[in-house]
Amino acid sequence: MTRAFVLLTLSLITACASTPSRDRGSRLSFDSINRTFAPDLTQEQVLEKFGPPDSKQKSTANERWQYLAPKTLFDRAQFIFNESKTLIQIVWNPLPGENEMNIEQILKQFPKAYFESSNTTKVSNHSLKSNTTLSGESVSIFREDSTNKVLAVAWFAKNH
Amino acid sequence: MDVLRKLLQISTPFLLPFSVAALDCPSGTYHVSAHPRKAYYRADGTFVKATQVSESCRETNAVYDTWSPILKTGSPPNWENKSEKPSQWTEEQRTRLIEALNELPEALQRLPVKGIYRMSKSIFFPNPASNDNDGRIVLYDSAFGQDQRLARILAHELAHEVFVNFTDLDRASYRQALGWIAEFDPESRKFLYKERSGQFVKPDGRQGPNEDFANNLEYYLFEAKVLKRTTPKAFDWISNRFNANFRLGSPAK
Numbered sequence: 001m002t003r004a005f006v007l008l009t010l011s012l013i014t015a016c017a018s019t020p021s022r023d024r025g026s027r028l029s030f031d032s033i034n035r036t037f038a039p040d041l042t043q044e045q046v047l048e049k050f051g052p053p054d055s056k057q058k059s060t061a062n063e064r065w066q067y068l069a070p071k072t073l074f075d076r077a078q079f080i081f082n083e084s085k086t087l088i089q090i091v092w093n094p095l096p097g098e099n100e101m102n103i104e105q106i107l108k109q110f111p112k113a114y115f116e117s118s119n120t121t122k123v124s125n126h127s128l129k130s131n132t133t134l135s136g137e138s139v140s141i142f143r144e145d146s147t148n149k150v151l152a153v154a155w156f157a158k159n160h
Numbered sequence: 161m162d163v164l165r166k167l168l169q170i171s172t173p174f175l176l177p178f179s180v181a182a183l184d185c186p187s188g189t190y191h192v193s194a195h196p197r198k199a200y201y202r203a204d205g206t207f208v209k210a211t212q213v214s215e216s217c218r219e220t221n222a223v224y225d226t227w228s229p230i231l232k233t234g235s236p237p238n239w240e241n242k243s244e245k246p247s248q249w250t251e252e253q254r255t256r257l258i259e260a261l262n263e264l265p266e267a268l269q270r271l272p273v274k275g276i277y278r279m280s281k282s283i284f285f286p287n288p289a290s291n292d293n294d295g296r297i298v299l300y301d302s303a304f305g306q307d308q309r310l311a312r313i314l315a316h317e318l319a320h321e322v323f324v325n326f327t328d329l330d331r332a333s334y335r336q337a338l339g340w341i342a343e344f345d346p347e348s349r350k351f352l353y354k355e356r357s358g359q360f361v362k363p364d365g366r367q368g369p370n371e372d373f374a375n376n377l378e379y380y381l382f383e384a385k386v387l388k389r390t391t392p393k394a395f396d397w398i399s400n401r402f403n404a405n406f407r408l409g410s411p412a413k
Contacts (some may be wrong), residue, residue, distance in 0.1 A: 074336045078343075091344050096328035119350040123370040125284045127320055128240055128292040131368070135349045142342050142351035146293040146324045146370075147331075152351060154344035 027051070028067055028076050030100045030153070033092050034109060039157030041087040046079055053079070062088070069095055089156040101149045106141055113139060120145070185217035190224060192216050195251040198304075203263035203311035203382070203408045213255070223261045223269050231257070232275040236296040244298075247280040253304055260311040265381070265406045268318045271325060273297060288313045291320050311408070312382050319377035323370050330401065331369075337397045340369040359390045381408055 026032070027050050036049055046065070053065035065079040072095070080089040094100035100109075107115070118135035122128060131151065134141040142152040185191045194215040200208050231254060234246045257276070261269055274295040281300055282290060288303035297317045303310060323331065335341075339356040353368040361379045365372035376394035379387035388395045398406075 072332070072336065074332050075341050078341075089344060089346060091342065093342065096332050101328055119348070121350075121352065121368075123320075124364045124367050126282065126287045126290045126364075127371065127374075128290060129320060129324070129370060130293060131351070133344075133349065133351045140344060140349060140351065142344070149328065152342040152344070154346075154351065156344065156346045 037155040043085045091154045093152045189217040197252050201309050230275045232277045241283050245280045247278045249278050263311045271321045289317045316378040319374035323373045335369050
């Protein structure tokens with residue numbers, strides 16, 4: 001009886017603990033971020049939509065909130081706020097297995113946008129392997145050219 | 161006697177077509193023509209003296225069968241360093257390349273490389289080698305210098321291909337383990353990797369996870385103690401990712 005009670009309690013604790021994690025995973029999906037980004041969002045609104053970040057870094061000019069992916073702890077998203085604590089940028093990283101790692105898939109999400117290859121960086125002086133930034137008006141995409149995979153997507157306020 | 165030897169050395173290139181025809185190599189072997197060989201170092205640091213190599217038949221193996229067809233001449237397609245000039249493979253260089261590849265772990269020998277090209281001089285001289293976005297490697301004259309370990313140069317270039325051929329999960333896992341994060345600068349509209357914390361075995365590893373990984377894999381094979389001391393997270397990650405056989409092997413058969 002006691003053993004059954006302990007097992008039941010443990011499973012309830014596990015269920016409760018894993019729910020927010022799963023919930024936050026879906027909150028930080030591409031669609032969710034793409035729908036949400038607006039340059040005047042406040043920290044309170046971000047907290048309400050995405051919950052507390054895993055870490056915060058403050059510098060003189062801005063504040064950076066980092067969200068990690070559940071389980072793997074991969075860098076999922078970074079929210080950057082200006083001195084007035086309003087959102088100026090989100091950098092979002094697709095996770096392995098997500099469709100958004102596919103460059104064509106990402107480009108389809110912005111049918112009206114025009115992207116130009118604004119910067120191609122070699123991985124070193126002696127390697128022609130490169131990463132390219134595809135720049136749009138308020139969204140940019142970071143592509144690993146040798147794999148043709150998306151490394152990150154940034155939404156940013158035009159005036160910052 | 162000396163006069164005769166000198167005469168033989170001078171005339172060797174002219175005699176080559178005849179000597180090829182003279183030695184009929186049986187199935188399962190390949191022909192190595194006589195050639196002068198400069199001194200060099202093997203992967204394990206063994207010094208090999210300069211000598212005149214005799215014509216012989218050597219046993220083929222998986223490394224020879226895989227790599228000899230992809231030793232290419234000319235420039236790789238769409239090679240961006242236009243001022244770099246193609247060079248020719250010599251018998252000595254082909255033989256040394258196969259020997260060096262034989263010394264590397266099987267995981268590197270099996271990579272889907274499209275071609276190894278010979279070019280004379282890097283625009284970043286004395287850089288010994290380079291690679292492109294599409295699985296092609298270039299070896300410059302300096303890769304075959306006496307002080308260079310060809311196996312180490314190859315290990316570094318192949319490490320770039322390892323990184324590209326990893327699964328998305330592997331690459332993400334490496335970036336996470338080492339702390340590489342992509343950042344966007346809205347002023348310049350450029351994405352760049354923020355330099356990770358910790359030390360680097362080579363300064364150019366600061367440029368991003370791909371070069372960092374290539375350097376770390378090279379050191380894992382050739383100077384493991386340095387890597388373990390400098391970048392223990394990379395040492396642990398590589399140890400966990402590859403099996404116990406991921407180490408330097410015996411010289412060319």
